[in-house]
Amino acid sequence: MPQYKIPAVYMRGGTSKGVFFTADSLPLDAALRDRILLRIVGSPDPYEKHTDGMGGATSSTSKVVLVGPSSRDDCDVDYLFGAVSIDQPVIDWSGNCGNLSAAVGPFAIARGLVPAPRDGVATVRIWQANIGAKIVAQVPVKDGEVEEEGDFELDGVTFPAAPIRLEFLDPATGDGDGEAGSLFPTGNVVDVLDVPGHGHYRATLINAGNPTIFIDADALGLHGNEMQPDINDDAALLAKCEAIRAHAAVRMGLASSAHEATTLRPATPKLAFVARPRAYTASSGKHVDSSMIDLNARILSMGKLHHAMTGTGAIAIAVTAAIRGTVVGALLRERERAQAAEASTVRFGHPSGVMSVGAQVNEHDGAWVVTKAVMYRSARRLMDGHVFVPSSVAGTEPRMRSDNLVS
Structure with a gap:
């Protein structure tokens, strides 16, 4: 046949x-x-x-x-x-x-x-x-x-x-039903996740580009400049990361249980960890100096550390970096960051090198509104x-x- x-x-x-x-x-x-x-x-x-x-x-x-x-x-x-x-x-x-x-x-x-x-x-x-x-x-x-x-x-x-220039307009995401969702689904810029068997984690849970979870690298015992083998060869660490991701999915209203998040929704939300700038050698052999970046960022995708940075993860980083009080924003608090009508751009280091992405974020009546996020790809x-x-x-x-x- x-x-x-x-x-x-x-x-x-x-x-x-x-x-x-x-x-x-x-x-x-x-x-x-x-x-x-x-x-x-x-x-x-x-x-x-x-x-x-x-x-x-x-x-x-x-x-x-x-x-x-x-x-x-x-x-x-x-x-x-x-x-x-x-x-x-x-x-x-x-x-x-x-x-x-x-x-x-x-x-x-x-x-x-x-x-x-x-x-x-x-x-x-x-x-x-x-x-x-x-x-x-x-x-x-x-x-x-x-x-x-x-x-x-x-x-x-x-x-x-x-x-190719990409503009993601009003990138606060819903749950795939065609309706825009809240930028912060819990109403908080920072939540504390209780993950049984692993502990408590301060996290920013945000809908921008894709539903994304941001935690400090040091909460995982990491520096933020790790490469794929450092993470993907550590089964215990991957299990901890998945547990955090799955419990955050429940907190964000994306799954009814951690088990459901793991088995039926492995792609989103994504878990990212961030840290202050620290030098490292990218997978290409390129040296990334701390002066070249505003922060280090790593993201897990489908249970493994991504080889670079997801495009939607870059959007989430830009948006979260522009909002005071978030896990990402706290790393950048020493910098004067433009709010209101000015676009904010952040440079971050990922396993393959450096990326810049911008977001336009405004605060209106106590609520944060994202107008757009911009990045270049090919x-x-x-x-x-x-x-x-x-x-x-x-x-x-x-x-x-x-x-x-x-x-």
């Missing part, structure tokens, strides 16, 4: 890569869709290699994206992101991928979903369907096609490329063609979508 083939594009966006599909190329039935996508990626894989699939066996490379015409008058396309578990039959649709957001505009232009000028910059208005938020991408275009080559360098990506098509799925998974040709992602 022949395999079933589906049009797809393999793309890098920021420091991530994934398999991109137009919405109408996948089944209407969500369970069948997820079963097909899991098989395309090669999950679940007890060997954690993704040898028989398109995944890269890391949280940064085990991802899928669906893009279709927008259901909204103020957007061009709807974008749905899935974080695929490597060793479990789970696709977590609860959050966004800030890095792959950079590839949505180029994909939409290449697929003819959005018109582009002959030369210049194409503005692509994206509705992020997971979290119900708007992203505006400024995509460089030359001779009517997306310009992918350039001299923009991004730590965590080997080769330079053309820069994207590139790696392969355009078809992915193949065994007929035993896809069955007979399924009924495909003809509508947009959110109706």
Whole structure:
């Protein structure tokens, strides 16, 4: 019996890569869709290699994206992101991928979903369907096609490329239901988490980019400049981090129990730890001096330390840094930080190097409001063609979508 083939594009966006599909190329039935996508990626894989699939066996490379015409008058396309578990039959649709957001505009232009000028910059208005938020991408275009080559360098990506400006508008996230959520779901800029078997942790629980938890590195016995082997080779530390993350998810109203957060919602919220600037050698061999950064930041993704920084994590850092009293803001209290109408930019060190990101934050009637967060990324098509799925998974040709992602 022949395999079933589906049009797809393999793309890098920021420091991530994934398999991109137009919405109408996948089944209407969500369970069948997820079963097909899991098989395309090669999950679940007890060997954690993704040898028989398109995944890269890391949280940064085990991802899928669906893009279709927008259901909204103020957007061009709807974008749905899935974080695929490597060793479990789970696709977590609860959050966004800030890095792959950079590839949505180029994909939409290449697929003819959005018109582009002959030369210049194409503005692509994206509705992020997971979290119900708007992203505006400024995509460089030359001779009517997306310009992918350039001299923009991004730590965590080997080769330079053309820069793409991303504006995340009102990035306070909801819970994937298309409704904006509270920036601080508990109403506090700092909470104390009681994590049975591990202790108490001061944390900032914030909805910005993705639901994110910030704690001080020293609360984990860390310096904040650790690299992947320091964290990922320590099973006890990873278990502690997951326990903190899972209990924070319950506090944020994202899961009914810590067990549910661990088993059904592994992608969000994400746990990050931060520290004052401290020098280290990045994974590329680049020396990061303490004078180059405002703070050190590390984030865990799908149970492991991320090799760089998630795009949504960068947004959360920028927003949290701009708000006094937060775990991140407290590290920066000696600096004069602009509030109100001025955009605040923070430079932070991550395992692959240094990143700068800005956020515009205002305080209104005692409540914090985020207007937008801005960062630059790049994207590139790696392969355009078809992915193949065994007929035993896809069955007979399924009924495909003809509508947009959110109706």
